[in-house]
Amino acid sequence: MLNDVMSARLRGAVYGQAVGDALGVPFEFKSRDSFQCTDMIGNGTHYKPAGTWSDDTAMMLGTLDSLADTNGVVNADDMRGKFLAWARNGEYTPDGDVFDIGNTTSIALGSGKGQTGERDNGNGSLMRIIPLAFVDCSDDDIRAASAVTHAHEISASACVRFIHAARLLIAESDGWLSGTPAGDGKIVRARRIAAIDKACGIAGLENIRTAPRNQIRSGGFVLDTLRAAFWCLVTTDCYADCVRAAVNLGSDSDTTAAVAGALAGIVYGFDANPWAGEIRGANLLDQWIGKAVSSLPDWQPESAE
Template sequence: MLNDVMEATLRAAVYGQAVGDALGVPYEFNPRDTFRCVDMVGHGTHDQPAGTWSDDTAMMLGTLDSLADNNGTVNVDDMRGRFVAWARNGEYTPDGKVFDIGRTTSYALASGKGRDGERDNGNGSLMRIIPLAFVDCSDDDIRAVSAITHAHEISTSACVRFIHAARLLIAESPAWLASTSDGDADDDSDIRDRRAAAIDRAWAIAEVPDPHVTSRSEVRSSGFVLATLGAAFWCLTTTDCYADCVREAVNLGSDTDTTAAVAGALAGIVYGYDANPWTGVMRGTDLLDRLIDKAAAAFPAATE
């Protein structure tokens, strides 16, 4: 069973991803600078009510649920079954509806075999894999989870680096989230510096382009797995709060929901659940809370 700090961090990551995803859903596929995301809205590209997450979070919840039912261990066949239940029956969605599924994911789930071609390096495994950062699984396990749908080395390696980076942030975040400030500017500055240093170390583990020397015009926000990983870290590094991070991710355009989902999971870990201004307007929060509570009770305490 996770302790209170780890459970809170898991909640922040899950809600962080779900909110980022839902913010981006109305704008998916829209070119950069043709819109401006400021707040949670509905309709748009997929004509969904405000606060509705997409395939990104539904598959992430399937991952979380499988890990919980297997006491924090990876069972690839079980996990694949959860993804199929989502694709066919709308499991892990707010209202039983599937409105977005990637080509590689669709083919892989229909055939029962992950796709390993050069053109099969979309972000469809990266977007769902954050729960593995909260359990003691190996790099081979991470690769196997990616390979359920995305089996090419580029995708599987990106997932490994992402999980290692997320684990560093999970380990470091209690140091600043638990800090109390008495209003002294030096205290606040120290917390910010420690946070920034941890994010820089995580960026180095992720092995994506240096966000400190990359301008917004150079940040790619397509569905390519390395583009999403790089964009997520750029957003995390160039902003200083959860809301700005996910808004920046959406406003990069193109694959808005996935970029914001991946950035949102990281920003949730960094800034905590209470820093997320949209948790109260999300749909399906009963499902989110139930699966988070289930996982927190099932995951071994050794992951702390």
């Protein structure tokens, strides 16, 4: 069973991703600066009610559910089964409605083989990989989880870098979410910034803080999504601003905000998420979080490795 600290971080990450995803759904495929996301709305690109998450969060929940069923062990066949339950039956969705499934993911699930072409490096494995930051699995395990759908080295390596960075944020966040003595706010903020910058280094993004917005791509390429998510994290100071910045980059707005939101959920916590109460299917999120908390082995990252 996960300890209280890891449980809180997991809840922050799951809700952080789901909310970022849902904020971005109405604006997916829209050009940058042709819109402005300020709050949770409905309709838009996919004509969904406000607060509806997409394939990004559904597959992330499938990953989490698989880890819960296998006591934290990465089992590619079990994960594939969970993803098929989503794609065919609407599992892990608020209302059984499957939409926005990517081509590489669709082909991989239909054929039973992860895709290995250079053009198969979309962000479809990165968007669902965050639960692996909460279990003691190896880099090869992370690669295997990516390879269920995205088996090219670029995608697998991006997932490894992302999980290492997320684990650092978990490991160094002690005290961020539990409250601090009066007057220590500046110290906490400095620690948080230092940890985020270190995480960027682990992800291979040492200079991301100084990158101008017009150099941040927000399409479907996995490395663009990784870079954009961290850019949103390092250039903002709260959960809400991070995910709004991600959505407002345009193009693959839901996935960028989902990935950024998972990280921001770890950094700022569930209580800092102003839209947690507006997400559809919150009871389902709580159900899968609860199952994972009670089933995953107690573990916590110890270092910035």
